[in-house]
């Protein structure tokens with residue numbers, strides 16, 4: 628029998644969605660989505676995080692993964708996962724900060740990865756977009772930077788393999804090297820190639836090796852037809868959704884602070900490109916995320 632809660636509802640038809648409040652009725656009808664990549668520990672959210680989480684919940688974004696970019700940021704992500712039931716954490720060290728990383732990152736990461744709400748290692752990967760030589764450095768600085776990125780990427784893949792977790796992968800202008808590194812861990816660790824902004828050919832190589840891609844608000848940008856083309860070619864069960872907030876707010880919020888609630892605008896565009904319903908997209912993208920992040924419960 629349906630629970631009529633406060634006594635104001637008396638439904639006899641078992642097919643009518645029932646709940647204790649109008650809000651939870653709305654939730655049962657609303658397709659739900661996950662934000663699989665958010666930087667909730669960034670100062671951008673320091674003043675209103677509870678409201679940000681509430682807006683996400685009201686928009687049907689029921690799970691959010693807060694991503695670590697170094698050890699301190701990873702610890703903050705874990706603290707947020709302890710404070711908010713819908714928040715989970717990924718622990719890792721971003722390639723852009725590679726030079727500040729300890730020589731051996733593994734002991735600290737192993738420790739953090741044991742936490743019940745740590746669902747992945749990352750974000751980690753390779754980024755050749757802004758090399759030291761583009762600023763003041765020379766070729767030797769580039770080499771040192773790239774070597775350190777590769778070293779901590781490999782360490783993070785090792786910890787992922789040991790912990791039974793997958794990796795959140797940041798890759799920019801370094802696809803070949805990233806795929807080669809992932810290949811060493813084939814069958815043990817898969818990657819979520821987050822903020823995917825490459826073409827369909829790159830997507831196919833990633834998916835063929837068992838990894839997944841995930842799409843941000845970039846899919847709503849007018850200039851991003853190539854990303855929509857890649858999305859159109861991506862099988863429905865091989866991608867996830869994310870904001871990468873506070874960055875990359877989708878239209879119509881472009882340029883403003885992004886937040887997890889904006890997964891709805893991303894989902895609307897993705898459903899349009901895929902020619903599917905929001906319900907189908909909800910089911911497929913949540914299933915892809917649950918399969919990829921085994922501790923996302």
Ligand SMILES: [Zn+2]
Nearest residue numbers: 664694750871
């Ligand atoms: Zn990120």
